[in-house]
Amino acid sequence: MEDKRILYVSSEVVPYLAENEVSLQSYEMPKMINDLGGQIRIFMPRYGNINERRHQLHEVIRLSGMNLVVNDMDMPLIIKVASIPKERIQVYFIDNDEYFKRKATFTDEEGVLYPDNDERAIFFAKGVV
Template sequence: MSKRKVLIVTQEMEPYTVAKDIATTVRALAPHLQKNQMEIRVLMPRYGTINERRHRLHEVVRLSGMNIIVDDNDFPLIIKVASLPDKGLRMQVYFLDNEDFFKRKFVHHDKEGKPFADNADRTAFFCKGVIETVKKFGWPPDIIHCHGWMTSLIPFYLRTAYSTEPLFADSKIVYSLYQSEAEEHIATDFPNKASINALSAEDLAPYMHEGKPDLHGGAIKFADAVIKGSTELSAHNESLLAAAEVPVLDVQGEDAPAASLDFYFSLLEEEVVK
Protein backbone atom coordinates (compact mmCIF):
# COMPACT_ATOMS: atom_id res chain seq x y z
CA MET A 1 0.00 0.00 0.00
CA SER A 2 1.29 3.45 -0.85
CA LYS A 3 2.27 5.80 1.94
CA ARG A 4 -0.40 8.04 3.38
CA LYS A 5 0.21 11.73 2.80
CA VAL A 6 0.08 14.14 5.75
CA LEU A 7 0.20 17.90 5.27
CA ILE A 8 1.24 19.71 8.45
CA VAL A 9 0.38 23.41 8.45
CA THR A 10 1.71 25.30 11.43
CA GLN A 11 2.32 28.84 12.60
CA GLU A 12 5.38 27.74 14.59
CA MET A 13 7.99 24.99 14.63
CA GLU A 14 11.29 24.32 16.34
CA PRO A 15 14.08 25.10 15.58
CA TYR A 16 12.73 27.98 13.49
CA THR A 17 10.64 29.64 16.20
CA VAL A 18 10.71 29.81 20.00
CA ALA A 19 9.94 26.56 21.83
CA LYS A 20 6.28 26.83 22.82
CA ASP A 21 3.43 24.29 22.75
CA ILE A 22 2.90 24.48 19.00
CA ALA A 23 6.58 24.60 18.03
CA THR A 24 7.62 21.64 20.19
CA THR A 25 4.57 19.53 19.26
CA VAL A 26 5.12 19.92 15.53
CA ARG A 27 8.87 19.32 15.86
CA ALA A 28 8.19 15.96 17.53
CA LEU A 29 5.22 15.01 15.35
CA ALA A 30 6.68 15.42 11.86
CA PRO A 31 9.68 13.07 12.24
CA HIS A 32 7.56 10.49 14.09
CA LEU A 33 5.13 10.34 11.19
CA GLN A 34 7.89 10.00 8.62
CA LYS A 35 9.54 7.21 10.63
CA ASN A 36 6.18 5.44 10.55
CA GLN A 37 5.95 5.37 6.78
CA MET A 38 3.91 8.53 6.26
CA GLU A 39 4.78 10.97 3.49
CA ILE A 40 5.08 14.40 5.13
CA ARG A 41 5.15 18.00 4.00
CA VAL A 42 5.33 20.89 6.46
CA LEU A 43 4.32 24.48 5.63
CA MET A 44 4.79 27.52 7.87
CA PRO A 45 5.33 31.30 7.57
CA ARG A 46 8.85 32.61 6.94
CA TYR A 47 8.97 35.14 9.75
CA GLY A 48 11.72 37.75 9.76
CA THR A 49 12.99 36.19 12.99
CA ILE A 50 14.13 33.11 11.04
CA ASN A 51 17.80 33.26 10.08
CA GLU A 52 17.93 32.06 6.47
CA ARG A 53 21.68 31.48 6.44
CA ARG A 54 21.75 29.49 9.68
CA HIS A 55 18.83 27.30 8.65
CA ARG A 56 19.88 27.14 4.98
CA LEU A 57 16.66 28.36 3.44
CA HIS A 58 16.56 28.82 -0.30
CA GLU A 59 13.83 29.84 -2.73
CA VAL A 60 11.89 27.23 -4.70
CA VAL A 61 11.53 29.08 -7.98
CA ARG A 62 9.06 26.63 -9.51
CA LEU A 63 6.63 27.22 -6.64
CA SER A 64 7.12 30.98 -6.27
CA GLY A 65 5.59 33.69 -8.43
CA MET A 66 1.94 33.42 -7.43
CA ASN A 67 -0.05 36.43 -6.25
CA ILE A 68 -2.50 36.04 -3.36
CA ILE A 69 -5.41 38.48 -3.16
CA VAL A 70 -6.29 39.76 0.32
CA ASP A 71 -8.80 42.56 0.82
CA ASP A 72 -8.70 43.37 -2.94
CA ASN A 73 -4.90 43.75 -2.93
CA ASP A 74 -2.37 41.48 -4.64
CA PHE A 75 0.58 40.18 -2.62
CA PRO A 76 3.37 38.09 -4.17
CA LEU A 77 4.00 34.70 -2.59
CA ILE A 78 7.56 33.43 -2.34
CA ILE A 79 8.21 29.81 -1.33
CA LYS A 80 11.43 28.82 0.41
CA VAL A 81 12.56 25.45 1.71
CA ALA A 82 14.95 24.00 4.27
CA SER A 83 15.81 20.51 5.45
CA LEU A 84 14.79 19.77 9.01
CA PRO A 85 17.88 18.73 10.99
CA ASP A 86 17.20 15.22 12.23
CA LYS A 87 19.57 12.26 12.22
CA GLY A 88 18.67 9.64 9.65
CA LEU A 89 15.81 11.67 8.18
CA ARG A 90 15.53 14.02 5.27
CA MET A 91 12.44 16.14 5.73
CA GLN A 92 11.75 19.41 3.97
CA VAL A 93 9.96 22.34 5.54
CA TYR A 94 8.40 24.89 3.19
CA PHE A 95 8.19 28.54 4.20
CA LEU A 96 5.64 31.02 2.82
CA ASP A 97 7.19 34.45 2.51
CA ASN A 98 6.03 37.94 1.62
CA GLU A 99 7.85 41.19 2.27
CA ASP A 100 4.72 43.06 3.44
CA PHE A 101 3.64 40.44 5.96
CA PHE A 102 6.65 38.49 7.19
CA LYS A 103 9.87 40.49 6.93
CA ARG A 104 9.41 42.21 10.31
CA LYS A 105 11.61 41.05 13.19
CA PHE A 106 8.70 39.94 15.38
CA VAL A 107 6.16 37.15 14.95
CA HIS A 108 2.67 38.36 15.97
CA HIS A 109 3.40 41.41 18.13
CA ASP A 110 5.52 44.52 17.81
CA LYS A 111 8.35 45.38 20.23
CA GLU A 112 5.85 46.88 22.68
CA GLY A 113 3.85 43.65 22.72
CA LYS A 114 0.94 45.06 20.71
CA PRO A 115 -0.56 42.68 18.11
CA PHE A 116 0.13 43.70 14.54
CA ALA A 117 -2.82 45.57 13.01
CA ASP A 118 -2.64 43.39 9.88
CA ASN A 119 -2.71 39.98 11.61
CA ALA A 120 -6.05 39.25 9.92
CA ASP A 121 -4.53 39.96 6.49
CA ARG A 122 -1.48 37.85 7.35
CA THR A 123 -3.69 34.95 8.40
CA ALA A 124 -5.79 35.08 5.22
CA PHE A 125 -2.67 35.37 3.07
CA PHE A 126 -0.99 32.43 4.77
CA CYS A 127 -4.02 30.11 4.66
CA LYS A 128 -4.85 30.81 1.03
CA GLY A 129 -1.16 30.64 0.15
CA VAL A 130 -0.90 27.18 1.72
CA ILE A 131 -3.78 25.85 -0.35
CA GLU A 132 -2.47 27.34 -3.59
CA THR A 133 1.01 25.96 -2.87
CA VAL A 134 -0.31 22.44 -2.30
CA LYS A 135 -2.22 22.74 -5.57
CA LYS A 136 1.10 23.54 -7.24
CA PHE A 137 2.62 20.48 -5.59
CA GLY A 138 -0.11 18.41 -7.23
CA TRP A 139 0.02 16.39 -4.02
CA PRO A 140 -3.35 15.21 -2.58
CA PRO A 141 -3.05 14.95 1.23
CA ASP A 142 -4.97 12.26 3.11
CA ILE A 143 -4.66 14.26 6.34
CA ILE A 144 -4.34 18.04 6.69
CA HIS A 145 -3.27 18.84 10.25
CA CYS A 146 -3.50 22.53 11.20
CA HIS A 147 -1.68 23.85 14.26
CA GLY A 148 -2.56 27.22 15.77
CA TRP A 149 -4.96 30.11 15.17
CA MET A 150 -3.02 31.37 12.16
CA THR A 151 -4.04 28.18 10.32
CA SER A 152 -7.69 28.40 11.38
CA LEU A 153 -9.07 29.53 8.02
CA ILE A 154 -7.83 26.46 6.15
CA PRO A 155 -10.75 24.19 7.19
CA PHE A 156 -13.19 26.94 6.17
CA TYR A 157 -11.56 27.67 2.83
CA LEU A 158 -11.33 23.99 1.91
CA ARG A 159 -15.00 23.37 2.72
CA THR A 160 -16.26 26.50 0.93
CA ALA A 161 -14.13 28.37 -1.63
CA TYR A 162 -12.17 25.21 -2.56
CA SER A 163 -14.96 22.67 -2.08
CA THR A 164 -14.84 21.59 -5.74
CA GLU A 165 -11.05 21.23 -5.88
CA PRO A 166 -10.44 17.51 -6.56
CA LEU A 167 -7.02 17.53 -4.92
CA PHE A 168 -8.66 17.88 -1.48
CA ALA A 169 -11.80 15.83 -2.12
CA ASP A 170 -10.75 12.97 0.17
CA SER A 171 -8.70 14.96 2.69
CA LYS A 172 -9.51 14.77 6.40
CA ILE A 173 -8.87 18.03 8.25
CA VAL A 174 -7.56 17.95 11.83
CA TYR A 175 -7.30 21.15 13.88
CA SER A 176 -5.10 21.31 16.97
CA LEU A 177 -6.32 23.85 19.52
CA TYR A 178 -3.66 25.37 21.76
CA GLN A 179 -3.97 27.79 24.64
CA SER A 180 -3.93 30.98 22.61
CA GLU A 181 -6.69 33.54 22.72
CA ALA A 182 -6.86 34.18 19.00
CA GLU A 183 -9.21 37.12 19.45
CA GLU A 184 -6.39 38.97 21.21
CA HIS A 185 -4.38 38.90 18.00
CA ILE A 186 -7.11 39.75 15.47
CA ALA A 187 -9.12 42.94 14.89
CA THR A 188 -12.93 42.80 14.71
CA ASP A 189 -12.92 43.44 10.94
CA PHE A 190 -11.56 39.90 10.49
CA PRO A 191 -14.54 38.62 8.40
CA ASN A 192 -13.98 41.31 5.79
CA LYS A 193 -10.27 40.54 5.55
CA ALA A 194 -10.80 36.78 5.37
CA SER A 195 -13.47 36.84 2.65
CA ILE A 196 -12.00 35.43 -0.56
CA ASN A 197 -13.22 33.94 -3.85
CA ALA A 198 -16.70 35.53 -3.68
CA LEU A 199 -17.20 34.54 -0.03
CA SER A 200 -18.85 37.17 2.14
CA ALA A 201 -18.40 38.33 5.72
CA GLU A 202 -21.67 36.52 6.53
CA ASP A 203 -20.08 33.23 5.46
CA LEU A 204 -17.55 33.71 8.25
CA ALA A 205 -20.17 33.95 11.00
CA PRO A 206 -18.79 30.82 12.76
CA TYR A 207 -15.54 32.75 13.26
CA MET A 208 -17.22 35.40 15.40
CA HIS A 209 -18.53 35.18 18.97
CA GLU A 210 -20.26 38.02 20.76
CA GLY A 211 -18.90 40.51 18.26
CA LYS A 212 -15.30 39.34 18.54
CA PRO A 213 -13.22 37.03 16.33
CA ASP A 214 -13.30 33.41 17.49
CA LEU A 215 -10.84 31.68 15.18
CA HIS A 216 -10.75 28.42 17.14
CA GLY A 217 -14.55 28.19 17.06
CA GLY A 218 -14.65 28.68 13.31
CA ALA A 219 -11.91 26.13 12.64
CA ILE A 220 -13.63 23.49 14.76
CA LYS A 221 -16.90 24.09 12.88
CA PHE A 222 -15.31 23.09 9.56
CA ALA A 223 -12.73 20.49 10.69
CA ASP A 224 -13.25 16.72 10.63
CA ALA A 225 -11.53 16.24 13.99
CA VAL A 226 -9.89 18.24 16.78
CA ILE A 227 -6.89 17.67 19.03
CA LYS A 228 -6.52 19.41 22.37
CA GLY A 229 -2.91 20.54 22.06
CA SER A 230 -2.47 22.31 25.41
CA THR A 231 -3.05 20.76 28.82
CA GLU A 232 -4.95 23.81 30.05
CA LEU A 233 -7.36 25.88 27.98
CA SER A 234 -9.57 28.85 28.77
CA ALA A 235 -13.15 28.17 29.80
CA HIS A 236 -14.37 29.34 26.38
CA ASN A 237 -11.99 27.05 24.49
CA GLU A 238 -12.92 24.12 26.72
CA SER A 239 -16.57 24.81 25.90
CA LEU A 240 -15.72 24.70 22.20
CA LEU A 241 -14.26 21.22 22.61
CA ALA A 242 -17.20 20.07 24.70
CA ALA A 243 -19.64 21.22 22.03
CA ALA A 244 -17.66 19.84 19.08
CA GLU A 245 -19.63 17.50 16.83
CA VAL A 246 -16.48 15.78 15.58
CA PRO A 247 -13.98 13.39 17.22
CA VAL A 248 -11.76 15.08 19.83
CA LEU A 249 -8.40 13.74 21.00
CA ASP A 250 -7.01 14.99 24.32
CA VAL A 251 -3.24 14.45 24.17
CA GLN A 252 -0.15 16.54 24.83
CA GLY A 253 3.56 16.13 25.36
CA GLU A 254 5.58 13.05 24.51
CA ASP A 255 2.46 10.94 23.92
CA ALA A 256 1.16 13.26 21.21
CA PRO A 257 3.02 11.93 18.13
CA ALA A 258 1.97 8.28 18.53
CA ALA A 259 -1.57 9.18 19.61
CA SER A 260 -1.94 11.55 16.65
CA LEU A 261 -0.87 8.80 14.23
CA ASP A 262 -3.49 6.43 15.67
CA PHE A 263 -6.04 9.25 15.46
CA TYR A 264 -5.30 9.79 11.77
CA PHE A 265 -5.90 6.15 10.99
CA SER A 266 -9.14 6.13 12.96
CA LEU A 267 -10.32 8.98 10.72
CA LEU A 268 -9.18 7.10 7.62
CA GLU A 269 -10.87 3.96 8.99
CA GLU A 270 -7.72 1.90 8.78
CA GLU A 271 -5.71 -0.04 11.30
CA VAL A 272 -2.29 1.32 12.25
CA VAL A 273 0.50 -0.90 11.02
CA LYS A 274 2.96 -1.04 13.91
Protein backbone atom coordinates in the same frame (compact mmCIF):
# COMPACT_ATOMS: atom_id res chain seq x y z
CA MET B 1 1.67 5.07 8.24
CA GLU B 2 3.78 3.42 5.57
CA ASP B 3 3.62 5.39 2.30
CA LYS B 4 1.05 7.92 3.58
CA ARG B 5 1.58 11.46 2.28
CA ILE B 6 0.71 14.13 4.81
CA LEU B 7 0.82 17.91 4.65
CA TYR B 8 1.18 19.50 8.08
CA VAL B 9 0.38 23.22 8.39
CA SER B 10 1.53 25.24 11.41
CA SER B 11 2.26 28.81 12.38
CA GLU B 12 5.40 27.77 14.30
CA VAL B 13 7.88 24.89 14.18
CA VAL B 14 11.04 24.15 16.17
CA PRO B 15 13.94 24.69 15.26
CA TYR B 16 12.93 27.73 13.20
CA LEU B 17 11.16 29.58 16.03
CA ALA B 18 11.54 29.53 19.80
CA GLU B 19 10.26 26.54 21.74
CA ASN B 20 6.69 26.80 22.95
CA GLU B 21 3.75 24.40 23.09
CA VAL B 22 2.72 24.95 19.45
CA SER B 23 6.22 24.89 17.94
CA LEU B 24 7.21 21.74 19.86
CA GLN B 25 3.98 19.94 18.93
CA SER B 26 4.50 20.99 15.31
CA TYR B 27 7.92 19.34 15.41
CA GLU B 28 7.07 16.19 17.39
CA MET B 29 3.97 15.16 15.42
CA PRO B 30 5.63 15.29 11.96
CA LYS B 31 8.73 13.58 13.39
CA MET B 32 6.58 10.72 14.70
CA ILE B 33 4.82 10.34 11.34
CA ASN B 34 8.17 10.42 9.55
CA ASP B 35 9.59 7.78 11.92
CA LEU B 36 6.60 5.52 11.17
CA GLY B 37 7.33 5.65 7.45
CA GLY B 38 4.97 8.42 6.39
CA GLN B 39 6.00 11.08 3.91
CA ILE B 40 5.40 14.45 5.54
CA ARG B 41 5.86 18.05 4.46
CA ILE B 42 5.35 21.08 6.70
CA PHE B 43 4.16 24.55 5.72
CA MET B 44 4.75 27.58 7.94
CA PRO B 45 5.13 31.36 7.50
CA ARG B 46 8.65 32.70 6.92
CA TYR B 47 8.73 35.31 9.68
CA GLY B 48 11.53 37.89 9.63
CA ASN B 49 13.15 36.43 12.72
CA ILE B 50 13.92 33.15 10.91
CA ASN B 51 17.55 33.24 9.81
CA GLU B 52 17.62 32.17 6.15
CA ARG B 53 21.38 31.62 6.04
CA ARG B 54 21.63 29.56 9.24
CA HIS B 55 18.64 27.37 8.31
CA GLN B 56 19.68 27.16 4.63
CA LEU B 57 16.39 28.36 3.17
CA HIS B 58 16.25 28.68 -0.59
CA GLU B 59 13.49 29.78 -2.93
CA VAL B 60 11.45 27.22 -4.84
CA ILE B 61 11.23 29.05 -8.17
CA ARG B 62 8.64 26.71 -9.71
CA LEU B 63 6.21 27.37 -6.83
CA SER B 64 6.87 31.09 -6.38
CA GLY B 65 5.80 33.99 -8.54
CA MET B 66 2.02 33.86 -8.11
CA ASN B 67 0.10 36.76 -6.65
CA LEU B 68 -2.55 36.26 -3.98
CA VAL B 69 -5.36 38.74 -3.42
CA VAL B 70 -5.82 39.88 0.17
CA ASN B 71 -7.99 42.90 0.95
CA ASP B 72 -8.25 43.76 -2.77
CA MET B 73 -4.46 43.95 -3.06
CA ASP B 74 -2.25 41.66 -5.18
CA MET B 75 0.52 40.35 -2.97
CA PRO B 76 3.43 38.31 -4.38
CA LEU B 77 3.83 34.78 -3.03
CA ILE B 78 7.34 33.48 -2.42
CA ILE B 79 7.89 29.89 -1.29
CA LYS B 80 11.16 28.81 0.30
CA VAL B 81 12.23 25.40 1.51
CA ALA B 82 14.60 23.91 4.08
CA SER B 83 15.01 20.60 5.86
CA ILE B 84 14.88 20.01 9.58
CA PRO B 85 18.38 18.80 10.47
CA LYS B 86 18.68 15.04 11.12
CA GLU B 87 14.97 14.42 10.43
CA ARG B 88 14.67 14.35 6.62
CA ILE B 89 11.54 16.53 6.88
CA GLN B 90 11.07 19.32 4.37
CA VAL B 91 9.59 22.60 5.57
CA TYR B 92 8.05 24.97 3.03
CA PHE B 93 7.91 28.62 4.05
CA ILE B 94 5.23 31.00 2.79
CA ASP B 95 6.89 34.38 2.39
CA ASN B 96 5.94 37.92 1.44
CA ASP B 97 8.00 41.01 2.30
CA GLU B 98 4.94 43.09 3.20
CA TYR B 99 3.59 40.58 5.74
CA PHE B 100 6.55 38.64 7.07
CA LYS B 101 9.66 40.84 7.01
CA ARG B 102 9.26 42.00 10.63
CA LYS B 103 11.70 40.56 13.15
CA ALA B 104 8.90 39.10 15.28
CA THR B 105 6.04 36.66 14.81
CA PHE B 106 2.77 38.14 16.11
CA THR B 107 3.60 41.11 18.38
CA ASP B 108 5.88 44.14 18.46
CA GLU B 109 8.55 44.84 21.12
CA GLU B 110 5.88 46.01 23.60
CA GLY B 111 3.83 42.84 23.14
CA VAL B 112 1.11 44.56 21.10
CA LEU B 113 -0.42 42.38 18.38
CA TYR B 114 0.23 43.54 14.83
CA PRO B 115 -2.94 45.10 13.37
CA ASP B 116 -2.62 43.07 10.15
CA ASN B 117 -2.28 39.62 11.76
CA ASP B 118 -5.61 38.66 10.21
CA GLU B 119 -4.40 39.56 6.72
CA ARG B 120 -1.15 37.71 7.34
CA ALA B 121 -3.07 34.58 8.38
CA ILE B 122 -5.29 34.83 5.28
CA PHE B 123 -2.23 35.22 3.03
CA PHE B 124 -0.59 32.21 4.68
CA ALA B 125 -3.72 30.04 4.31
CA LYS B 126 -4.19 31.01 0.66
CA GLY B 127 -0.51 30.35 0.01
CA VAL B 128 -0.77 26.84 1.43
CA VAL B 129 -3.83 26.08 -0.69
